[in-house]
Amino acid sequence: MLDVALVSLIEDLIEKAGADGVIEFWQRVGENLANRIGKEAYMGWTSFNVAVREGRTAYSIEGDVTPLTDMAITDVDGDVVGYIYAMKQCCYLPTILRVRYSVGELSRADKAVAQEYNENFHNIAWCNFCVFHERFREEVAKNITVSGNPLECLLIATRGFDGETRISGKNLAKININSEHVRALLRNYECVYALIMRGSRLRED
Amino acid sequence: MEGPEHVRVPESNPFVDVATHLFLEDLASKVGTGGLNNYLISLANNLAARMPEEEYASWDEFLEAMKRGQSILSTFEEVRAVTPNCMVTPHSPFERGWREYAKRIGAFSKVHKEVAEYYNAKVRPTAVNSLHIILQTFRDAASRRVKVAGRPVRYEQIATVWVDGERKLASPDRLPALLKRAGITRTRLGMLLRNNAEVWLLYSE
Numbered sequence: 001m002l003d004v005a006l007v008s009l010i011e012d013l014i015e016k017a018g019a020d021g022v023i024e025f026w027q028r029v030g031e032n033l034a035n036r037i038g039k040e041a042y043m044g045w046t047s048f049n050v051a052v053r054e055g056r057t058a059y060s061i062e063g064d065v066t067p068l069t070d071m072a073i074t075d076v077d078g079d080v081v082g083y084i085y086a087m088k089q090c091c092y093l094p095t096i097l098r099v100r101y102s103v104g105e106l107s108r109a110d111k112a113v114a115q116e117y118n119e120n121f122h123n124i125a126w127c128n129f130c131v132f133h134e135r136f137r138e139e140v141a142k143n144i145t146v147s148g149n150p151l152e153c154l155l156i157a158t159r160g161f162d163g164e165t166r167i168s169g170k171n172l173a174k175i176n177i178n179s180e181h182v183r184a185l186l187r188n189y190e191c192v193y194a195l196i197m198r199g200s201r202l203r204e205d
Numbered sequence: 206m207e208g209p210e211h212v213r214v215p216e217s218n219p220f221v222d223v224a225t226h227l228f229l230e231d232l233a234s235k236v237g238t239g240g241l242n243n244y245l246i247s248l249a250n251n252l253a254a255r256m257p258e259e260e261y262a263s264w265d266e267f268l269e270a271m272k273r274g275q276s277i278l279s280t281f282e283e284v285r286a287v288t289p290n291c292m293v294t295p296h297s298p299f300e301r302g303w304r305e306y307a308k309r310i311g312a313f314s315k316v317h318k319e320v321a322e323y324y325n326a327k328v329r330p331t332a333v334n335s336l337h338i339i340l341q342t343f344r345d346a347a348s349r350r351v352k353v354a355g356r357p358v359r360y361e362q363i364a365t366v367w368v369d370g371e372r373k374l375a376s377p378d379r380l381p382a383l384l385k386r387a388g389i390t391r392t393r394l395g396m397l398l399r400n401n402a403e404v405w406l407l408y409s410e
Contacts, residue, residue: 001252001281001298003221005339008251009228029227036227036310061220061309091218101214102280103255132224 003095004102010128011109019109019116026113026132034058034139041145045080048146052085058140062091062133068185073175075200082175082196084156086189092129093190096161124168126160141195149197157182157192174202214280222302223309226317229335233316241320242327245338253277253346260352264289264409267353277347278360278407282340287397291363291387294403299336300368330376333367341365344405353409361406363387366398 013022037058042048049067051057059065066086073082099106113128125131134155141153154171165186167179175194185192196202233241256277261267270276271284271292278284282298297303306313313334321332332338341362348360363383364374375383384391387406397404 001343002225002302002336002339003217004281005248005252005343006221006225006228008255009225009248012248012251025228025231029224029231032231033224033227033310058309061223061305063218063220091220094215094217095221098214098217102277103252104257129221129224136224 004098006095007099007103007107007110010113011107014109014112019112020120022109022113022128023117023121023131026128027135030132030135031139034136034143037061037140037143039143039145042147044147045083048144049083058144059085059137063087063089066189071177071181073177073194073196073202075202077201081200081202082151082194084177084185084192084194086185086193087191088189090126090158090161090190091133092127093161095129096127122155122168124155124158124166126158126166130158137193142198146197149199151195152198154194154196155191156194157186159186159190176202214274216301219302219305222299223306226302226306226314230314230316233320238316238319238323241316241335242323242338245320245324245335246328246342249339249342250346253343253350256280256347256350258350258352260355262354264353267351267358277350278344278358281343282403287393288388290406290408291389292403292405292407293397293401294405295401297336297368297402298340300402303336303368325373329362331362331365331373333365333371333373337365337373340403348407356409358407358409361386363404363406364394364398366402368402372398 010022013025040058042051049069052059052065052067068084068086071084072080075081096106110128113131114125117125117131122134137153141151144151154174155168156171157165157167159165167182172179172182175196182192229241232244236244259276261270268286268289271279271286282294285293285295287293317335320335321337324332324338331341344360348358351358361383362375364372366372374380383406384394386408394404
């Protein structure tokens with residue numbers, strides 16, 4: 001019931017601190033959670049991707065994550081510096097359904113937070129939880145090293161509860177992957193992100 | 206009163222629960238233990254107020270709805286009636302979130318226990334941690350939204366056991382009357398506490 005109560009909490013916080021205050025609050029909580037989980041080190045991408053599959057990384061707290069090992073991200077020298085990762089189901093979807101079956105309607109406060117975030121930060125959020133989630137992933141990436149290199153997380157695309165999709169043009173451009181590939185992924189996945197080695201010299205074709 | 210026909214809302218993603226715990230910890234750092242206690246109480250009251258009111262022609266009809274998970278009092282937890290008035294919850298609805306927290310983050314923040322001690326001193330002595338404040342306040346508020354044969358339902362907490370076995374019982378001066386109303390003996394209570402997370406009383410005035 002904590003997740004359903006959270007919806008009321010957000011509504012209350014919007015009244016007290018405004019949508020921008022909730023965003024600030026969520027981002028701080030995302031950072032705190034990532035830092036509480038701590039650091040991880042992997043010998044290479046293979047061991048990291050196995051750990052992701054087995055649910056052993058800090059990202060596993062989100063639920064089932066699929067490493068799309070057929071979608072490697074390469075740098076200017078053609079070396080693999082990252083991969084695309086995807087979740088079949090948004091972490092917040094069960095909560096949305098639980099609100100539907102207990103309270104009846106998702107609070108407008110939820111959309112208000114997402115809208116504020118899309119207008120002022122990154123146009124990719126579907127619900128208030130995306131705000132927490134994106135910052136959490138970015139901070140977790142800093143705490144993971146693969147072959148000694150810390151990671152960077154780029155949120156690439158999301159599919160909302162109503163089926164509409166959002167693709168991050170700026171992040172897609174960084175990893176040089178065609179938007180049609182991402183669109184195809186969104187038929188099967190609700191949240192797609194990239195993990196790359198921080199500071200990689202990516203191709204700019 | 207158990208049965209396979211029990212209808213449950215979908216399970217939440219424990220990640221959302223963990224994020225909410227961190228959210229509450231962040232809040233506690235700003236408003237203190239007393240402030241967090243007030244916040245949790247208001248949170249649970251708001252949640253109950255947003256849920257639909259209920260009316261039943263008879264106590265049997267109400268118990269059947271409880272058993273099937275159709276009452277607001279059994280939306281977030283599996284409830285079994287051991288007597289017409291004595292309810293038990295076999296597993297705390299917060300257990301999954303707490304396990305995920307313990308697995309991914311580590312020891313539960315002390316603030317969850319501190320706020321429960323505050324609540325135990327001020328309201329009723331049956332909370333082991335912050336989550337019980339939400340659950341017990343919610344039950345109290347939700348029960349007032351239920352009428353059986355035109356009369357409002359009333360709720361009292363008899364005992365709480367947390368995952369680690371820590372117990373909290375109603376105050377010694379009230380316990381005998383609560384047990385009598387619930388239709389169980391002290392020995393039976395002890396037996397129930399071996400296998401359940403919560404023992405509580407529902408009655409109509």
